[in-house]
Amino acid sequence: MLYINCPHCGMRSQNEFSYGGDASVKRPELNKEVSDQEWDNFVYNRKSLRGKHLELWQHISGCRQWIKVERDTATHEIFKTFKADEEVA
Amino acid sequence: MTQAFRIENGGLINRDKKLSFKFNGKTYLGYEGDTLASALLANGVHLVGRSFKYHRPRGFFGAGVDEPYAVVQLFRNGETEPNIKATEQELFEGLEAKSVNCWPSVNFDIGAINNFLKIFLPAGFYYKTFMWPKSFWYRIYEPFIRKAAGLGVASTKHDKERYEHKYEYCDLLIAGSGPSGLAGAYAAAKNGAKVILAEDKPRFGGSLLTSDVNIGNQSGKDWAEGIIAELKTMPNVVVKNRSQIFGYYDHNMLVMSEKVSDHLPSTKKYHPNKRLWYIRAKEVLISSGSIERPIVFGNNDTPGVMLSSAAKEYLKVYGVLVGRKPLVFTNNDSGYETAIEFKKHGVDPVVLDSRKNPESEIIDEAKNLGINIKNSHVVVAAQGYKKVKSADIASISEDKKQLGKIENIQCDSICVSGFWTPTIHLASQSGNKTKFKEEIDAFVPGQSKQNEITLGAANGIFSLDETLKTSFKAGSELSKKITEKDNEISIPNVVEKKSSQHDKFWCVPLPEGKNYKRFLDFQNDVAVSDVEIALREGYRSIEHVKRYTTLGMATDQGKTSNLNGLQLVSEIENKVVPAVGHTTFRPPYTPVSIGAIVGREVGKHSKPTRKSPMHSWHEKNNAVFVDAGVWLRPRYYQRGNENLFEGSKREAKNVRTNVGVCDVTTLGKIDIKGPDAAELLNRVYTNAWLKLPVGKARYGVMLREDGIVMDDGTTTRISENHYHMTTTTAQAANVLSHLEYYLQLVWPELNVNVVSTTEQWAGAAIAGPKSRYLLQKLFPNSDVSNEGLPFMGYMEGDLFGVKARIFRISFSGELAYEVNVESDYGNFMWQKIMEVGEEFNIQPYGTEALSTLRIEMGHVAGSELDGRTIPFDNALEGLVSKKKDFIGKRSLQRSAFTSEDRQRIVGVVPLDKQTSIPEGSHLVKDDKAPLPNPKLGHISASCWSVEYDNPFSLAILKDGKNMIGQKLFAMSPLKNKVIPVEIVSSHYVDPKGERVRS
């Protein structure tokens, strides 16, 4: 079970969180013309990366904040966690 | 029965307490502190089971967790458990056990015929033979294998025992209480670290209990006892025996199974049977020791052949002789320690040492005691069927290829020592890259991935002095980092005998003309010849060889077989062992009861049960409950002997003619506040929300980004910047997360707060033509007329002194209201509604009537919003704004979603107006068409229309828009039904929606 550092609450076990997918995906702006390809990339197309991956988790049984977690998908090592509005360095 | 093999004195058992127990129906005596294995051996019982494949007689091979043979079926306190190692099961008064894998009895086993047919059962036999013909599988092969195989029978009864889970955090977790574990734990504890020390056996001390060493001025055993006693007094230390750490998971999470009650005749009141510990440790010290390796020779599975360390443990810990004429077969000095113990107790062993001229302190001691030692000698084969009677021995050449003249000598046991294999399971599970250590012919932990360190024998260090030094140091340094304290500990002096180099010899060659089975894996009956066949047939990867031969795949996880298997593969393949590599070590290290894994989450406790504040009223009024997610909801309120169909029909009819009340507390409720609340709703819902006036409710549909409907519900504007959203019961949690996602990540600029208020409000839906009269009487000071509270209106009212929210919304298609009060007043509200409603013939209605009412009105719910439908499919396209953007809108342009014959909701009526259509039935054009019959749609919900008194269903049907009036068939192969139906409008009752506005 992963041990995740919630930037709001501190170290908590994985079972307090729910996974939210790739954090690098950006939703196209509202009311903007979007091509089929662009939209498909946003809704469906994901890279299944091996290695460092920036992903979203929600601290669902804690502060309910969505956070960003930089994790290695192969080793499960967590390098850093960020608040939702924090710049990922 | 006398305990003929129990020595007069000695051992760590309690001789003041005799225990009686039964094995295979026969009664024996043992002592408190025995294991089932030691007590049986004390009584001279060596035959405990039959092997898995050939059903060969099986005895005891080890004395602990490594035991491959002595797996029994245990009976305790009216329960039975399979797969219990007799070497681990502590004896208690009244214990009963039986052999497994033999029929009709362990002494006469029909399956043993396999042993004589063994030429037909080589590696891969099952794969090759039972493949063909396919039709034989169910009728012949599987029943045969099922009868022949298996290591016990699982109980089919409900398990009365209780199992607990515990979460724990510590600075240092120490796995194993041998010398390295004790030293590491002691040093860390002295530095103030929070320490957990776990030992799988009942007694602490590991190898110190059986080795002849001195630490300080004490024997190793006394030193261990002193350390444990001191650790137990320290508040920062948890010391646990009977506790096996069986898994090392991510981020230093380890799981330990504590056997709380297995050593007792029955579990004490309020105690669990087992407790599963989830331990998050900052640092882990692995001090799991080592397991002796067998040497492979002919018939080496005969009862009476066992590990030399096990024989020593039976003698030193339990005071039991495994034989009176033992043969010790060794390639290192450990065998001499066992021989010396025998000699000390008046038994004359013969030692066969594969080495030519070994010299060491221990060997000198053995010589001085007058022990008969034969150098350059090996056991070629054990003789005897159910018990060793003699051994064929021979001298062996220096290159270990040539055997001398074979000689038969009498013996009743053969104690084997092929040197030691470090127990690296936990280290390997943690992701440690293990490495092969030439000097000991075994793998040891290498580069750590997580915060773990392996000490002592588990790390291939077999000198006690070095083990203690390195372990004290490791415990001290790791704890210092955490506690920033540094209490010097003086490391005690160690007196131990120096050993000489072991012989890299592990397998005795077959003598000419002999075809002895030489077993590698004792539990799965994998012999040298099986691995040879696998390699001959082209299997190369050790993982493939393992699966093809089943080497190391039994419940003992190859604890005694792994390395010899690797040696064999490397020898045949002409590769070094590290190039062959070892198979993956996976948790659990030892079998774990399913009960322990499940813990207390069984039956009613497997999930929380949520009840509305009105639950007690429902109970008192004969509600029949149904699970709705985690909620318990009244399905109907039973009158007399009514069944569900009759009761729900009565309730639904009463709503259509008078007035009914339904508990809708379970609906998800989200409180939304902030200046941008309207903007959020406008983006989340498909319809327009910016112009909703205060005091008005609106129905809305929300989509996922892929265009699929996520949920529906009404949201009410309570005040300028304050909204009350309702969701379906099932989607409440998802919708809240969904809103939080957009507010926190996508549109953080929106100034809005959302919070779940599901549990803060109790809700009652009042529905039916007489509902307004009732409402007026409930709220005499409010104007609830059609003008004062129009359809989709909202007001606050005073319910006999309780503040209430009144919404004019309808899910039944009737004139209806929903009243909310704070949860604590829920019961009060409900009682008032029932009291005041009496004159209007009010009846409570449950979920079944609720469904009936919504289905015949064509209102969609969870069975239509099933994660596969878009607004159009549910006839909700009128709610999809063309002007504004919203979540998921772009996806609705996808060609599949805009196709001409897109699926759509329709109503379905059976032609005979009698036969109810099972939910899930498929709609097809031709009921006689060959399979697979093209499916046009499916029945999503069915009811008995109370309006028309005939069955009515909703369906999602291809090209539903143009199908009204068509005749199709509803087919349910599950219920074996074919029903001719007609497609009608989904709005079966009041299609213009006049009633809700009346």
Ligand SMILES: [Zn+2]
């Ligand atoms: Zn948090």
